[in-house]
Amino acid sequence: MTNLRFAANLKWLFTELPFVERFDAAARAGFAAVEYASPYEYEARRLRALLDDAGLEQILINTPMGPAGSPTRSGYACFPDLAGEYRDGVLHGLEYATVLGARFLHVVGGIVPEGVSAERAFARYVANIAWAAEQARGTGVWLLLEAQNKRDAPGFVLRSQAHAAAVVEAVGDDVVGQLMDFYHVQIDEGDLVRTFETHYDTTLHLQIADVPGRHEPGTGEIAYATLFRAVEASGYDGWIGCEYQPATGTTDGLTWMKELAG
Incomplete structure (x- = not known):
């Protein structure tokens, strides 16, 4: 499987090092691209310099989220009273x-916030995504939507991959797509190959981790060798983000790339 491209998620990988040192570490480990949830603690141009110095491409960032433990820890998009934020x-x-x-x-x-119905929160979410799509058009940046599993994120506004795909199709797939994380899919839905193939047309980015420990592929129940073959056979040419917690050290755990992804 020579056509699969993996990006290091610097929130999860190389945490043995300070964040600003993880770029060079990812490049030394053979990665050509990175992603991470929150760049906002650093000036954008400083991060761009780190990318350029390491010869890396930035694939993905998240919109800002509230602090850990807060109601907005998983985002603001479905909160009817926080449209400005x-x-x-x-x-x-x-x-x-x-x-x-x-x-x-x-x-x-x-x-979904306490005291708000799932229907009202979802209606606000769709309206907010439509507004964001208008802002993104012409920027060259695509917006991604992700359904997260209900074990780690109880009450998350998107219930399934089909739910996310329906929003993509409703608001405009010219600038909005789906982020499919096989870790979340396995916990909530399973049937990974079929689920991926069903939503292939709206899926622009993939992320991986094994279940149940959210460690690297090969440490849990997902048949990643089979899954990677299906992804390659589909013609998917995007990146696959490595959003997992290494079971031991980051570099030692990267043997899965050769063993499972060829």
Whole structure:
């Protein structure tokens, strides 16, 4: 399987090092691209310099999220009363994505807020994504939507891959696509090959981790060798983000690439 391209997620990999040192570490390990959730703690141009110095491409960042433990820890997009914070976050994310040269901005959906019906939260989410799509058109940045599993994110606004795909089709697949994380899919839906093939047309980016420990491929129940063959056979030419917690050290754990992905 020579056509699969893996990007290091610097939130999860090389955490043995300070964040600013992870770029060079990823390049030394053979990665040509990186992704990470939050660039906002650093000036965008400083991060761009780190990318350029390491010879790396930035693939993806997320829109801003609230602090850990807060109601907005998984995003603002479904909060009816936080439209201003949401819009500011999208514009901020587009600014960073443009400077970093990132193709994708993941608009994190959010957990349905307490006291708000799932229907009202979802209606706000769709309206917010439609607004973000208008802002993204002409920037060269694509927006990504991701359904997260209900074990790790109970009450997440998107219930399934089909739910995310329906939003993509409703708001405009000229600038919005789907982020499919096989870790989340396995926990909530399973049937990974069929699910991927069903939503191939709307899926622009993939992420991986094994289940149940969210460690590297080959440490859990997912048959990643089979899954990688199916992804390659589909003609998928995007990146695959390595969004997992290494079971031991990052570099030692990268043997899965040769063993499972060839």
